[in-house]
Amino acid sequence: MKDNKHYNKTIALAITGASGFVYALRLLEELVRLDCRVYCAISEGAKAVARLEEGFLIPDLPGEQKQTLVNHLSLSLSSDDQLTCYATNDWNSPMASGSAPIDAMVVAPCSTGTLASIAIGLSDSLIKRAAVVCLKERRPLLLMPRETPLSAIQLEHMHKLSLMGVSILPASPGFYHKPQSIDQLIDFIVARILSQLGLDQSLLSPWGTSD
Numbered sequence: 001m002k003d004n005k006h007y008n009k010t011i012a013l014a015i016t017g018a019s020g021f022v023y024a025l026r027l028l029e030e031l032v033r034l035d036c037r038v039y040c041a042i043s044e045g046a047k048a049v050a051r052l053e054e055g056f057l058i059p060d061l062p063g064e065q066k067q068t069l070v071n072h073l074s075l076s077l078s079s080d081d082q083l084t085c086y087a088t089n090d091w092n093s094p095m096a097s098g099s100a101p102i103d104a105m106v107v108a109p110c111s112t113g114t115l116a117s118i119a120i121g122l123s124d125s126l127i128k129r130a131a132v133v134c135l136k137e138r139r140p141l142l143l144m145p146r147e148t149p150l151s152a153i154q155l156e157h158m159h160k161l162s163l164m165g166v167s168i169l170p171a172s173p174g175f176y177h178k179p180q181s182i183d184q185l186i187d188f189i190v191a192r193i194l195s196q197l198g199l200d201q202s203l204l205s206p207w208g209t210s211d
Helices: 021-033 044-054 062-073 112-119 126-137 152-163 182-196
Strands: 010-015 037-042 083-086 104-110 141-145
Touching (some): 021 044, 021 062, 021 104, 021 182, 037 062, 062 083, 104 112, 112 126, 112 141, 112 152, 126 141, 141 182
Parallel strands (some): 010 037, 010 104
């Protein structure tokens, strides 16, 4: 069994009920490809969005969630423990404790409800608790909100979290790379997330360089 220290990074990936479930799927693909260990938690809202947007039915049991993701994305795991899914009420998950060696957390997509809960330190689910742990441990935390327009309340929450060092990365793809497909727009955002995590991504060439 592969030990945690051999992975490139250990990333907590939370998927919540904002539009854009496909971003989470693409990000998971890249994290696995880059040999990261991934702890994944999927909210009930995210399951509903996945069904609506992708026709993708996510089981309730974490073990079945993992197998469904592996099959759907044709993931090639370097070991069985590279991807672990957790129920959102599993307080025994490594995501729930500051003593677990997690390098960073990403909430993608991040619903405005989750955003608000994190901003006020609410910990009534594993996803929110994991984000609060990142804040108290001063670990990288990245939130990808997907909402428009934004109210003053949501902007205030983003501002508050940004002052605490949280990376706010809205799902707002650029067009200067002349995308030819929706997949390329998705990759634009995933590339920015990977860069924020300090991972060497190959989805998007840096500005000022050519392919």
